Amino acid sequence: MSSLRNALPRRAHKERAQPEARKKFGLLEKHKDYVVRAKAYHKKEQALQKLKEKAAFRNPDEFYFKMVKARTVGGVHRPESEANKYTPEELLLMKTQDMGYIMQKIQSEKKKIEKLAAILHSLDNQSSKGHVYYAEDREEANELQLKKSAHTQVSIDENLPNHVKRKTAASYRELEARKSRVNDLEKLYMDMALKKELQKKGRKRKLREDEIVCPTSKPVYKWRAERKR
Template identity: 60%
Template sequence: MSSLRNSIPRRAHKERAQPESRKKYGLLEKHKDHIVRATAYHRKEDFIRNLKEKASFKNPDEFYFKMINSKTVDGIHRPKPEVNNKYTEEERMLLKHKDMGYIFQAVQSERKKVERLSSTLHAVDEKRSNKHIYFAEDREEAKEIRSRIGQSSSTPQFGNIPSRIKRKTASSYKELESRKERVKNLEKLYADMALQKELKKPGRKRKLREEEMVNSVKQPVYKWRAQRKR
């Protein structure tokens, strides 16, 4: 019966189109389109209302340094030119060098912490030997020693590690991985700062293309023009 009902041709129902008199307004807006437009409209209304509330509760006597360190040009806040040129080129180079020294010191400190933590964890991971060597003069003495060892049940067992120690070891490994990642990030930052410092030095230079480099690297490579020294 269902197959017979499906064989009967039915009329294809289409979406209602824009009336002919309103063709100039484009496609007919459906309910889902109205929801999107209304949501955006109310969101803008809420944003404007919040801004009006902040403006109404603002203290007119409040002071902040942008009032004197910037000015408005065509409705856009712009900083004063002398603020950007506060330091000379030599002073900026000196500040950059001090920052590099701090980063280098941080790298050295983190490396020492990683080495100390790694040595501690490796000592913990090493399995303790549970063997004791006995020396016998003859076969009779060897049999006697074997019988004594078999009767003794005081041999320490090191396989059962408490869960507290396991959790502490796991946290130590997690700390080790985070410190290694920090060392890697600090080294990358130090390399970038060193490159920027070298680029500030006088002299003609250019950036090498990939086909000019022997070994391709992620960091950009620059080549300085050879100058004759006096």
Template identity: 75%
Template sequence: MSSLKNAVPKRPYKERAQPNSRKKFGLLEKHKDYVERAKAYHKKEDTLRKLKEKAAFKNPDEFYFKMIKTRTVDGVHRPESQVNKYTAEQLMLMKTQDAGYILQKVQSEKRKIEKLTATLHSLDNQPSNKHIYFAEDREEANEIQSRSSKGRSVASSEAVPDSIKRKTISSYKELEARRSRVSELEKLYMDMTLQQELMKKGRKRKLREDELTNPTSKSVYKWRAERKR
């Protein structure tokens, strides 16, 4: 009976639509729409209740330092700028540590480049095997020469596997990428070293273009000579 019951086609369920007399009010609200609207309403109600409790139990004498270190912008508290959060000595120490880390990465990349270059050089310059044959007469010399030429042609006909070619090409690409990375890190290290020197004490000024003997796009500074005790 159950199989026959499932075989009989059922009428599809259709929800009631908005009557024609009430179409001006929009779509007819279904139960799932009511559930979402009720959840949103109760959530707002709970938020208002918690805020009222906080306002009722608030201590009028309480004080926080953020009350004087923040300002209200469009009703929202925003903290003051933290530009002068660190002292000059702390900034100097942080820049020194950053420069040391960059220098360490430069040295590490250079070691990897040397190792990779040596590997590729050994692959490209493989030693050629040379043999010296001694013949008693010209006929034997011609025969030995013909055999050696055939051997060279067979060896040259053997192609290098595609996997080795792909690995070699990827190694050359990696070498170029590491070299470009080293150049970028060296530029960054020089800039950080310059900023570190500019933070030190001493009178200095930036040279104008007409004062430079060798014009360059980078900024050049000159320190005033001081007598050391």
């Protein structure tokens, strides 16, 4: 009988809506809404009570070393700014260490590319004939290389099993991804080297577009010649 009772359709009990005279107060609050509001209220009340207890039992003679480098502004603790925390010599040293790490990653990626290219060399049966492209600068050469690699079709023997084909295609994708990563790391290294040189002493100025011999999208600086004693 219980299963039959559950199978019969039951009346859907709807909650009472806000009366017409109280429409201006918004939706009628239900019990579940009151529970959420009450929990939030009591949580804030308990937090305020704990703060009052801490303020009441505070030791006026307490001291922390962080108080030396902090001050109170309008009752709010404001620590000192750490913008000039390091000297220019320390900043140059950290910049050099960062550049050394980037160069290490570039060399590591190049070794992995050489190893992966040597493994895939036997599967590459493409003809050695091809077009020769001439570039004006390094950026144009990188763009031509990326376009050429994007349109290159990898030739895989049709007699190979499917899992070998999938692994070979994945290896070629990994090779292209590592080459792209090396290009990004080299650009980052050049930018960091330029910033490091700009931090050094010496008068310098940024060249205008008409003064640059080889046009490039990156800024070019010229240092003033100084006599070495």
